[in-house]
Amino acid sequence: MRGPGEVVDVAAAFLDEGLRAGDLPVLAAPPEAADAVRRALGVRAGAVEVDGRVCLLGARAPDAVGVLRTALDRAVASGSGRLRVLAVTTFGPDPRHWREIRRYEAASNALVAALPVTALCVYDRSDVPDDALDTARATHPELLMGGLRVSNSEYVLPDPCLRELAAAREPLETGTPVFAVDDVPTLPRLRGALREVLAAVVPDPDQRADLHLAASEVAANAFRHGRQPVSARVWADERSVVCTVTDSGRGHDDPFAGFAPAHGDDLAAGGMGLWLARKLWDSVDLLPGPVGGLTVRLATTLHAPSSGRGAA
Numbered sequence: 001m002r003g004p005g006e007v008v009d010v011a012a013a014f015l016d017e018g019l020r021a022g023d024l025p026v027l028a029a030p031p032e033a034a035d036a037v038r039r040a041l042g043v044r045a046g047a048v049e050v051d052g053r054v055c056l057l058g059a060r061a062p063d064a065v066g067v068l069r070t071a072l073d074r075a076v077a078s079g080s081g082r083l084r085v086l087a088v089t090t091f092g093p094d095p096r097h098w099r100e101i102r103r104y105e106a107a108s109n110a111l112v113a114a115l116p117v118t119a120l121c122v123y124d125r126s127d128v129p130d131d132a133l134d135t136a137r138a139t140h141p142e143l144l145m146g147g148l149r150v151s152n153s154e155y156v157l158p159d160p161c162l163r164e165l166a167a168a169r170e171p172l173e174t175g176t177p178v179f180a181v182d183d184v185p186t187l188p189r190l191r192g193a194l195r196e197v198l199a200a201v202v203p204d205p206d207q208r209a210d211l212h213l214a215a216s217e218v219a220a221n222a223f224r225h226g227r228q229p230v231s232a233r234v235w236a237d238e239r240s241v242v243c244t245v246t247d248s249g250r251g252h253d254d255p256f257a258g259f260a261p262a263h264g265d266d267l268a269a270g271g272m273g274l275w276l277a278r279k280l281w282d283s284v285d286l287l288p289g290p291v292g293g294l295t296v297r298l299a300t301t302l303h304a305p306s307s308g309r310g311a312a
Contacts, residue, residue, distance in 0.1 A: 194234070250294075
């Protein structure tokens with residue numbers, strides 16, 4: 001699309017079509033764009049759910065997947081039984097976020113492939129960097145051209161798309177780690193060491209606690225489901241921190257792991273390690289370890305120090 005006017009026209013027409021078919025429509029867009037689409041729909045706008053988390057506004061991929069699953073349950077229980085999602089994707093200035101949009105959209109293609117979901121993502125080409133548009137070309141099997149859906153020859157299947165993203169190293173990994181340990185004898189020892197290094201490199205205490213919680217769960221997976229020796233590395237600068245945990249087990253690098261709890265809604269059954277990591281770190285990659293086993297790489301952009309949770 002070129003310009004916000006065309007975005008609004010296409011979005012409103014798509015949602016109106018769903019309303020007439022009895023679908024449950026969900027609009028995921030920044031507030032200004034969402035308001036414009038609702039105005040274009042007029043009196044029918046009240047039947048449209050608005051939730052920006054679906055396009056990763058103020059949310060990470062597991063949160064977005066959770067919103068979609070809940071909305072799909074409501075759709076199946078009423079109307080046509082079909083969920084209709086319109087997403088106006090915004091990229092922002094951080095290329096790491098562009099990468100995560102691509103990861104989320106690729107994973108979503110697989111997660112909803114057999115479900116009653118019709119989705120359309122609209123991009124304002126006048127406001128989206130050309131490099132970011134590569135995400136649309138790689139993760140959408142069809143394109144809307146002249147009002148018609150046509151096959152996208154540049155589409156990459158979800159599995160190879162996710163593996164390609166995981167294979168790309170974080171820039172910090174080319175430097176010397178601020179922390180490195182091999183053959184850690186016990187899980188408590190590794191958890192304690194990670195707590196110390198994160199305390200030294202993460203200025204915001206709330207973010208530090210979140211990052212340590214998730215890294216500890218990844219470390220627990222290495223000991224419980226992998227095989228020793230277990231190693232870890234941390235790289236950091238004033239903008240980012242990267243942490244890797246490597247075990248020597250069977251190397252089960254399922255690229256879809258962690259987008260939802262491994263055992264469904266029963267969180268007491270466990271299987272939350274990678275799900276928690278995806279919720280608390282900006283980026284999570286699973287890739288084969290250097291000598292077998294599995295490496296989980298966590299990366300995030302650092303926050304400025306805050307006054308703590310719950311502050312006025």
